[in-house]
Structures are given as C-alpha cells and as structure tokens.
Amino acid sequence: MSYALARLERIYLQIQSAFGTVPNSTGTATVGNSNACRFMRATLENMVAPITRPDKTGTLSRTQGGKGRTHGSWSVEMSLAPNGVAGVKPDSDPIIQSVFGAAGAVTTATAGNGFPSGTGVVDGAAAYKYTLNDAIIPFAFWDFRQPSTIDQRLGVGCVPTRMTFNLGQDGASTTTAEGECMGVLSSNQFVSTDAQLRAGLTAFPVEPASPVTNGGLVPGFVGKAIINGTEMLTLRNASIEIAAGGTVVKDTFGYYRPVDAERDARVVSNRFSLYEDDTAAFITLEAAALAQTAIDTVYVCGTVPGSMVVLHCKGVQVQAPKREEERRFTASFSGEASASTLALRDELTLWFV
C-alpha cells in the first residue's frame, strides 16, 4: 500500500477547443511536458446529487435513492509567477485565458498599446498582454500524483467562477482561481466511467516525464501602486477579484452531466488598504469615493524585468473608506471597475512584462 504524499503532485493545464472533448490524438491524450504549471494547492471534486423517489410509502422510513445529476468543481492556489522573460506567457496561461475569455498576445509595453504610465517599466519592453473578452474558453485540468497507482485526476471542461490576484503579502504574491467543470475523470475509475466524461479519451495517460515549468519568486510586497494617477507610498495590501461568471449548464434534459458552459456578467472588484495620511493624494482619493468619481488603479508587482505583473483597472468607483486603527489609522477602499466603453472591455488589463 502506498500513501499519497501531498507534495508529490503536479498539475498540467490545456485549453479545450470543445467543452466535452479533452485534447487528444485518436483517443490518446496529448497532455505533455509543456503543459505543466507549479502551484501550491489544488482541488478537483465530483459533486453527485443523490435523488430519492419522493412519494409517500405509508411509513416514516427513508427509501434508498439513486444517482442524480452530477458535475465537478476545481480550485487552485499558486504563486503569481511570470515566465521570467518578458513577452512570454506564464505557465498559468490556460486559466488566465479562460478567465479573460481571450488568449493573450505578445506585444510591447507602450502607451499606444494601452500600457499605463508611471510603472517604471522601460517604454517599449516586450510584454504579454491579456485583454478581457466574452468568449467561453474551457480547459482541461490534469492532476498527477505519486506513486502512479494513486488516483490520477482530470477536470474536464473547466470554466472559471472567479480569480483573485493578491498583493502585499510578506511572502510570494499569490493568485487563486476556482470554478466548475463537467466532472472529474479518475484513472482508477476510468473503465467504469461513461463515455461523456471520458471526453474522447481511450485511456487515462501517465504523467509526462519531463515537465517544464518557469518563473521565479515575486515578493508580494515589492512593486508600485498608482491609484487615481498618484503613486501611493502607503499601500499595505491590495486584491483584484474577477468574478468571471463561468458555470456549467446543469439542467439539460437527457443528460446526467453538463454538456456545455455559460457565462454571466463579469465583475472586476478592487480592494486596497492604505495608511491614512494628510497628503493631497489621500484627500483627493477620499473625495473621489464620496463623489463616486471613477478612478484608475495600477498595481505593479515585482521589480525585475520578466518577472513583473501589471494589473490595470479602469473606472473603479470606490466606496467611502472604512477606517480601522492599529498603531496608525488605516483606510480600506473597495469598488468595482467599469470599462471605458462596452466594446473595449478594458475594466481590467493584465500585463506580464
């Protein structure tokens, strides 16, 4: 008997071109070394709703039920890790694509391309940019553990409910994401699994032999915050949450499992905490909150080219600050971002530079 040591786990991420089909070549999974991604914690769970016949029986005893509709859920927590070389996508690209609803693109960090000013990034530096769009992009979420006799798992048709970027930690910057999926395919249950969840596979693959992962440590407390046009030197922490609205369709007649995914309105929320002071920047920021004037926020995480992440929120209407006291007074702001124009969908732009 072997136990599954928690550290002996790797995940691999692949974009699916169709919700119900895992990338494969005549039934053989194409997951490979290049799909690996480092992470801290991942979950893949099947949700099976039992159903029982509700009719009265003439006794108070419960009758045995059967299997109802089923779907899956997934979540992952990882360091916010750029590639290490500017202009190259991060290993977590499939999740970000799915959240943003569009593939990223190699570009340059210039004002003409929408890159915010004052970040300290060299003008014209190579960059990888994600812009929001409305497409539904499912992905396959492979989770391999050791030894290989332990159950290996695959989230099929994963779509994101939300993703959060966290800044200001004493350790590494982190990001979390979670969502739903058609179901979780299991290596140990593969032969008894229905064809829909096998998603085109004829066998559960073994883990690729030489996983490729990239990027170094980005300290969570190193970078820059430009809020309402001014660099805020008193930022303590910040987070940006994208409620991506992704979900699987759970009510299609004729199917136990979801056969498709859908999306609802996207909401980009921004929270940040500052030390309160008497500078014009803070006073102006509070005035904007009280007047519900939209502001822009720019967070630069990291200082080493190739290992920097820039999150640019537009049209943030922050609420009046909530003050708390420790040794100093602090002020926490939160609000939702909005696009400059509906066509641009620029309430959030993510750059790896």
Next chain:
Amino acid sequence: MVKDYRFVGLECSIGGRQYDRFGMRAQFDLSLAQDVLSGGACFIPDSDYLALGISDADAQRYGYAGGFPEPPQTFRNARAAAQARARELMSDITLLHAYHDAAQQA
C-alpha cells in the same frame, strides 16, 4: 540525436532539473526541445548563444537575475538578443528542425 542548448531565461525546471543562471548548458533531442520551448522555457541553440559573444566569465558573473553587480550594457544587450531569439523560436517551433537536421547531416 541530442543537441546543445543554452538557458537564457530567469528560472525554469525541466523534469526536476533547475536552470537558474543565464548561459547554463542543456542537451535536448528535438522532441524535448519542442516541449521545452512550447512550455515557455527560454533556451536557444548553442550556436546562436555563441554568436552573441558572451564569455563564460560574464555569464557566471552576471547570469543570476537580480544579482550583483549590475551587468554592463553589452551583456544586457546580448541577453535581450538571446531572449528575443527564444521568443522567435517559441512562436515558430519548426525553426528547431533546421538546427537538429543540420546536426544529423554533420
């Protein structure tokens, strides 16, 4: 057939082996080289690396990201050129075929 490559990125892991210094050597067959580049790891063929004129001493001295002392402009230019070459290979992975084909002919 395996061919020589050089790491020109910040940090990566391939099959558990860490690459964290600019200029580190590696050997890949074509299949693994394609996986490596497709997976975003910044490697370039050894011949491309040598053409940049980076000395081993400079690679040792300045090859760690964020290390000290700050590299001179000539090294930074060479590093940028190496990384641009890696991005070029990533965008068209078939470019690796020529490197490996040439090796077989040799």
